[in-house]
Amino acid sequence: MKTYTFKETNRLLQRARRVIPGGIYGHMSPRYYVPDSDYPLYAVRAEGARFWDPDGNEFIDYMCAYGPMALGYNHPKVDEAALQALKSGDTVTTPSPVMVELAEFLVELVPAADWAVFAKNGNDVTSLSLMVARAATGRDKIVLVEGSYHGAAPWAQRPGRPGTVDGDHSNILYTRWNDYQGLERLVAEHRHDIAGFLSTPYFHPTSADSQLPGEDYWAKVEALCRREGIVLIIDDVRCGFRLDMRGSHEYFGFKPDLVCFSKAIANGYPLSALVGSDSLKSECEKVFATGSFWFSSVPMAAALATLRELQRIDGPRVMQQIGRRLREGMVRIAESHGFDLRVTGVPSMPFVRVAADKGAEVQPELHQRWCGECTKRGVFFASHHNWFLSTAHTDRELERTLDIVDEAFRSLSSG
């Protein structure tokens, strides 16, 4: 099995570094890939579960654009709906009727939703959710789970990161994931000051194992929030439509007051949505929230087509099944080479780490090397982030993936 070369990609990155800080910034920065010189950093074509880089290398993609791609790249039903909308006008002086249709669809689909508002970034709606919680309660403080990601806004970044200032976190309190007692103590200390508790449905930090909620964690949190008048906000930006079409809180069996969606909602077209309960509707109306492209029709038409298709085929179930088979195959192959492959999180969004053997701690270097060995043979794996499955990952791609995984372990053993 030949390993890929990345000559054009690295030439392009050099050009990029002259005119873009870091060449590529944010979550797609090459700094996360090890070695960064053997990773595809640009895509010239994408289709189904694959993309191609400027060197002509083909990749089976287990990042799915870090979540947005759910039905496969260039899904015909989604693109057709988008193109129809584009012909009618995308960003116009007033919204399109499709905005009403999409809100009605979400209210029907998501039991926790009595209304919806739309924006562009996941971060637009996580930020808006804090404003709605504050407007509704007249309180200032927001509780976050330490290490969770809710976007790149200063309030959501770790205190002390470059460009953030003390004021950004003056109303943020931190609790630990799955620590109900800790949360209860925090609420007691700040009684009547806490507007909202914002959390992902399960814990999926960067560069660390994912953690599912403890058995009665969400039931207790929900009861605590109700009792204390705290708005319970779920950031379903990353998980949304990969666990349960009705919102990932349904997968875990509880009911939040506000839910933030984005990423998979429109199969890659830029859209996010905040949905919520009737009791918060008039408060949301009072909060000023807008953006130049928030009313564009194309992403809304794409969202309608995406959600209808995901619902029709039960997309989350499909992704969970493929994810389970991927996990089983990889664990078995790792074992056959004497390695231990560990998967946390849900099967449709696995966080994978490779250890030298059953008893060993994970050495990041080994794990990163293994991801790199897979990637330069045609399976895009990021070592620092959970992966994403789509409904477009076919049996053929799964087989090819497992062949490459096998070869990568072999190269580790022999290297």
Added chain:
Amino acid sequence: MKTYTFKETNRLLQRARRVIPGGIYGHMSPRYYVPDSDYPLYAVRAEGARFWDPDGNEFIDYMCAYGPMALGYNHPKVDEAALQALKSGDTVTTPSPVMVELAEFLVELVPAADWAVFAKNGNDVTSLSLMVARAATGRDKIVLVEGSYHGAAPWAQRPGRPGTVDGDHSNILYTRWNDYQGLERLVAEHRHDIAGFLSTPYFHPTSADSQLPGEDYWAKVEALCRREGIVLIIDDVRCGFRLDMRGSHEYFGFKPDLVCFSKAIANGYPLSALVGSDSLKSECEKVFATGSFWFSSVPMAAALATLRELQRIDGPRVMQQIGRRLREGMVRIAESHGFDLRVTGVPSMPFVRVAADKGAEVQPELHQRWCGECTKRGVFFASHHNWFLSTAHTDRELERTLDIVDEAFRSLSSG
């Protein structure tokens, strides 16, 4: 001349209000239109400088989607570039090479730009500019011009608005537009604490006259910022590419350290850009900024096509010319009916108000009524916001507009 009816629009708004707070929120909310029952609130088609509502009414559009539309809706060159990019993959796991091309193009086009980063909302890049200024200076405070709009993020909203909290503004200082002495005093009071001064190139508040900079205002501000180590940031989101292709600061003859672009940059495709000087490049690289759709190729390809076409035809000059003819025609017609029509700002972004006569103060009710009378005859005018010209506003549309303006004044006189 028959006035339009809005039966379908109002039916749709009723439906919308059940599932969307306010039916339509943000800057497109019906609350800004008077009377709100006689305005088009939805668009089912758009082409060139016109759009059509669900009742079949046709409007010549002087809002241009509140800025994004610059070359006309559904411009063939822009849409063709976008569709080509879409075929290659829009939101993928890595950026497209078009990102490098667009950054190179902007660095070539805008003399103040040595680099560029891309995002979705104007507000993404105004917020990022504050972070870069803070990272670069190690200082916390940002000076804003009171009444200026920089997006809907809490720091950019007026203190006290629903959902904002005290902490949101703890590092914001306010100065008044065109008041150099006031700015100088503020800087002296907070010496070594001010990271950046963020301002639009001229003052274009909502529901009030626009104000151009005083003759030596920007030269003095630029010198002050240099002297005091304050990062000078221009929010060119609204004005960008309607005054000067090289950035609106070139129109006024000064050089900022950072410039925020969005709206017209891609003729309606969702994109924003922060560009800046070499001295801030490594600081920008340190700041974490990202979003799920920030690397999508379609808006970047659309931006390249938009900027090339605007450059080829000198779009800002074309828009300024049409704006001048619109202004002259409207002023003359108003006078012939005994009214006084006042225009502030630049011709391509006129802020218009109608007064009962030459000496009279503007009565908002009269002005709003006039905008409504024009709109229900087929010219979309918003009373609270500056209008936008595009290169797609033709002679024929200008003539039709002036006919409607004439008729609207007649109806005011007789009403």
